[in-house]
Amino acid sequence: MAELHPYDVIIRPVVTEKSSIQSEDLNQYVFEVHPDANKIQIKEAVELVFPNDVKVAKVRTMVMPAKRGQRGRRWYLRSRQWKKAIVTLEAGHKIELFNL
Amino acid sequence: MNIQTERLENHTARFTIELDNERLEQAKQTAARKLAQRVNVPGFRKGKAPYRILVNYVGEGAVLEEALDILGNEVYKQALDQSGIAPYGPGEIEDFQTEPQPTFKFIVPLQSEVDLKDYRSVRLDYTEPVVEDEDVNRSLKMLREQHALVEESHKPVALGNRVTLDIHAVVPPTSSADADADVADEKPETNDQAETETDEHDHAHDHMPAGEPFLHEHDAAYILSEDYDEPAPGFRDALVGANVGENREFELTLPDDEDDYGEIAGQKVKFHVTVKKIETITLPSLNDDFAARVTAEEEKPLTLLELRMRVRENLQKYAGEQAKSQYAEEALDKIVEQAVVSFSEAELYDFTEDYLGRLDNDLRRRGLTLEDYMRITSKSREDLHNDYREVVTSNLKRLLVLRQLIQAEAVTVGEQAVDEQIERILEQYGPQREGLSSIFKDARMRDSVRSELLEQGVFDRIVAIAKGEAPEAAPVESVVDETAAETTQGKEE
Numbered sequence: 001m002a003e004l005h006p007y008d009v010i011i012r013p014v015v016t017e018k019s020s021i022q023s024e025d026l027n028q029y030v031f032e033v034h035p036d037a038n039k040i041q042i043k044e045a046v047e048l049v050f051p052n053d054v055k056v057a058k059v060r061t062m063v064m065p066a067k068r069g070q071r072g073r074r075w076y077l078r079s080r081q082w083k084k085a086i087v088t089l090e091a092g093h094k095i096e097l098f099n100l
Numbered sequence: 101m102n103i104q105t106e107r108l109e110n111h112t113a114r115f116t117i118e119l120d121n122e123r124l125e126q127a128k129q130t131a132a133r134k135l136a137q138r139v140n141v142p143g144f145r146k147g148k149a150p151y152r153i154l155v156n157y158v159g160e161g162a163v164l165e166e167a168l169d170i171l172g173n174e175v176y177k178q179a180l181d182q183s184g185i186a187p188y189g190p191g192e193i194e195d196f197q198t199e200p201q202p203t204f205k206f207i208v209p210l211q212s213e214v215d216l217k218d219y220r221s222v223r224l225d226y227t228e229p230v231v232e233d234e235d236v237n238r239s240l241k242m243l244r245e246q247h248a249l250v251e252e253s254h255k256p257v258a259l260g261n262r263v264t265l266d267i268h269a270v271v272p273p274t275s276s277a278d279a280d281a282d283v284a285d286e287k288p289e290t291n292d293q294a295e296t297e298t299d300e301h302d303h304a305h306d307h308m309p310a311g312e313p314f315l316h317e318h319d320a321a322y323i324l325s326e327d328y329d330e331p332a333p334g335f336r337d338a339l340v341g342a343n344v345g346e347n348r349e350f351e352l353t354l355p356d357d358e359d360d361y362g363e364i365a366g367q368k369v370k371f372h373v374t375v376k377k378i379e380t381i382t383l384p385s386l387n388d389d390f391a392a393r394v395t396a397e398e399e400k401p402l403t404l405l406e407l408r409m410r411v412r413e414n415l416q417k418y419a420g421e422q423a424k425s426q427y428a429e430e431a432l433d434k435i436v437e438q439a440v441v442s443f444s445e446a447e448l449y450d451f452t453e454d455y456l457g458r459l460d461n462d463l464r465r466r467g468l469t470l471e472d473y474m475r476i477t478s479k480s481r482e483d484l485h486n487d488y489r490e491v492v493t494s495n496l497k498r499l500l501v502l503r504q505l506i507q508a509e510a511v512t513v514g515e516q517a518v519d520e521q522i523e524r525i526l527e528q529y530g531p532q533r534e535g536l537s538s539i540f541k542d543a544r545m546r547d548s549v550r551s552e553l554l555e556q557g558v559f560d561r562i563v564a565i566a567k568g569e570a571p572e573a574a575p576v577e578s579v580v581d582e583t584a585a586e587t588t589q590g591k592e593e
Contacts, residue, residue: 016143020150
């Protein structure tokens with residue numbers, strides 16, 4: 001498998017009520033990441049992409065299942081499967097993008 | 101907060117209010133919290149989206165607009181309190197700047213102001229109307245006509261007959277070419293002349309001559325009297341000799357009287373008339389028996405001499421009231437002419453809307469609406485505001501002057517006067533009064549009676565001023581009461 005470029009690892013930040021609380025209270029930031037990205041690649045990508053030399057303390061990943069819907073007898077995909085990463089930064093570090 | 105006030109030309113004032121940046125920021129935070137309750141931001145429950153997320157989602161402008169609403173109301177109230185200005189209505193934001201510091205500019209319509217000048221020096225000559233014998237005779241003749249013996253006749257039409265007619269009259273196209281263009285510009289009228297036209301209608305007839313309709317009536321009763329020759333001179337003579345069922349076509353020239361006939365004055369009109377019924381009228385003899393018959397319901401029936409005196413009295417009273425009313429109007433015109441009245445555009449706009457509302461009611465009674473009228477004439481509401489601007493301005497001036505006069509002359513109406521007036525009104529309805537009395541318990545009806553009394557009172561005072569008989573300004577409740585009593589008495593008779 002071809003090596004993932006660090007800029008391809010992080011797809012988007014996940015901005016929800018829950019992720020807002022996590023970033024404010026726990027210094028944890030939530031991203032959608034490439035499905036093939038591993039925790040090491042995610043850590044390197046976050047430290048590279050975001051300014052101010054942020055240091056990542058811990059990365060947790062999970063695969064969010066696809067959501068299916070039904071119209072009559074037909075099933076359809078409401079949202080595809082995706083990979084979520086919760087990145088905990090070391091104390092004192094912040095990502096400005098999430099500075100809400 | 102720094103507030104500056106300046107008076108502008110069109111009876112408005114401008115508030116310039118400078119605020120601290122902090123206050124704007126606070127307002128934006130409050131606005132964002134309010135907006136968050138309404139806006140559905142993905143990933144957040146309603147009202148839970150943080151400020152930055154919400155601003156990104158709805159845009160800075162939406163938050164600022166909401167903040168201006170909140171802040172504008174607050175600072176406008178404070179500015180009004182501090183400046184001591186009495187506004188006519190709500191102000192409008194003229195401008196808002198954020199740099200170098202948040203600054204509001206409001207335009208505030210001011211309450212109308214009236215300077216009556218030396219209105220007490222206004223004088224007008226008053227001529228007491230005189231009732232001639234001829235007027236009494238005419239009234240008695242009308243009374244005789246009301247009590248006449250009417251019998252159907254099969255003879256040709258003669259003078260003095262009552263005839264039932266179908267009339268279709270038009271102004272031929274050649275002579276009305278100019279008038280056609282102006283039809284769309286005609287304004288609807290709320291006067292009696294317009295109301296009489298409700299009997300006429302607009303539908304096609306095979307026998308109808310081509311042209312601009314002048315008169316279109318079915319089963320219209322006309323008395324071919326020597327005294328009247330309506331609707332056009334020569335109409336009476338043109339029908340003499342006709343039999344029942346006969347059609348007559350003739351052309352008459354309208355009198356050159358623009359007051360009565362407007363643009364078609366002096367033009368030729370083509371009539372197509374069908375005689376449907378002929379009746380002879382036998383007038384009763386003018387003697388004591390007739391007088392007794394006419395006044396049979398009274399305790400003691402009158403003699404002819406007494407009836408003549410009664411008719412003369414009533415005519416004198418009616419003519420006196422008419423003359424007094426006209427005199428008061430003329431005196432008010434003079435007072436309005438010398439008064440300095442200023443009001444804002446907002447007040448004029450509201451007054452015009454009231455006027456259009458009344459116009460709409462009048463049109464509805466005639467089976468139309470203002471919307472229909474606007475569609476027919478291809479005019480917008482704004483066009484109507486422009487069309488009626490002059491007349492509404494004049495009406496508003498009169499109203500404001502009247503209000504000021506009520507204050508200046510301290511004309512007041514007490515609750516007792518209102519009760520007494522309501523009692524007088526109810527007396528006229530006899531047995532039906534029980535049902536009607538509850539209507540007058542409504543506060544709006546009482547207000548309506550009160551304002552009528554106030555108007556009477558101020559008009560009486562205007563008459564007194566113009567005649568040079570007005571006492572020094574003082575409460576004139578008693579005057580109002582007496583006048584009301586006289587007027588009601590007059591109506592009863």
